[in-house]
Amino acid sequence: MSDQDPRYVSVTPMKNEGPFVLEWVAHNRAIGVDQMVVMTNDCTDGTDELLTRLDERGILTHVDNNSRRQTSPQKRAYRKFLKMEVARPQDWVIVIDADEHINVKTGDNTLRALTDAVPDAKMISMTWRLFGNAGVVRYEDRFLSDQFRRAAQEQKYRPPQAWGFKTMFQRELWSALGVHRPKRPTVETMEDCHWYNGSGQLMPDRYFSASWRSARDSIGYDLVQINHYALKSCESYLVKKMRGRAHHLGESLGMDYWNMMNQNAEEDGSIDVILDRKREHFYELLSDPETARLHHLSCDLHRQKISDLRALPEMQDLMQQMTADFAASHRE
Secondary structure, eight states: OOTTSOOEEEEEEESSOGGGHHHHHHHHHHTTOSEEEEEEOSOOSSHHHHHHHHHHTTSOEEEEOOOSSOOOHHHHHHHHHHHHTOSOTTSEEEEOOTTEEEEEOSTTSSHHHHHHHSTTOSEEEEEEEEBOOTTOOSOOSSOHHHHOOEEOOSSOOOSGGGGBEEEEEEGGGEEEOOSSSOEEESSSSGGGGOEEOTTSOBOOGGGGTOOSBOOTTTOOOSSEEEEEOSSOSHHHHHHHHHHOOTTSTTOOOOHHHHHHHOOOSEEOOGGGGGHHHHHHHHHHHHTSHHHHHHHHHHHHHHHHHHHHHHTSHHHHHHHHHHHHHHHHHTTO
């Protein structure tokens, strides 16, 4: 790769994702992310220490995003990322979360294969495919892609989150980051953006100024989708509830969010095409004894947190509702 070739640079705000970090990093390496920048805040489960070790090994860039001010961790992270000037004008910027795995379905299933498939593109929106918990109650230290294989159908436009998207873009086109799409264009018109959907079709003009989700005239999964593992197991959801929304202050989670995101209509194993590559990267990460120690410590802390939460009456009620919800849906 020459100095002028575009690189693929991701930025991720993160809080208490320790047990799931190594799979996510291995996945991103398998699809060809050149540089991962992870901004952590208020972690209590060893996420910080694990990411610091990966930074020391040159695998990613870990940034302390803690602050005494009551401001959005997400907005802080995005501002810091832009000030770091990691991405050059021609580089692709990917705003991606820890529960999102980009699933490229073309060429060798890398991000470069995706942009090669749409050579005119300077922006590509990748629509979520919501993956439910598939009735998995217990937390296990296994790949999410192995455990959670049931998802919403592609033509699932309700709830709105079912067609939420993330947008990768060339840095020079926009001057600010948003969760789903960049903000404040540096160009004059939508035509200047060369903005395509996940099937390689041009996005409608209205997206130039607003919108965070696909619609009937912009949906496309042919070349890429994002596997969104928002729930995971029932036990892990208890921990997520206590943590709160990763990017929002004081926002609680309960059965409303669970029911909205728990989509299990169809089986989808399309992400398995990179499984061998991902495993190689995963075991390479684990080959470092300190990384392995920190990973297993984080998993143990997660199990201990689950044990503590399951002793609480309100969490027992939530567990009962979650397990009954899946059982009821499969009796219908």
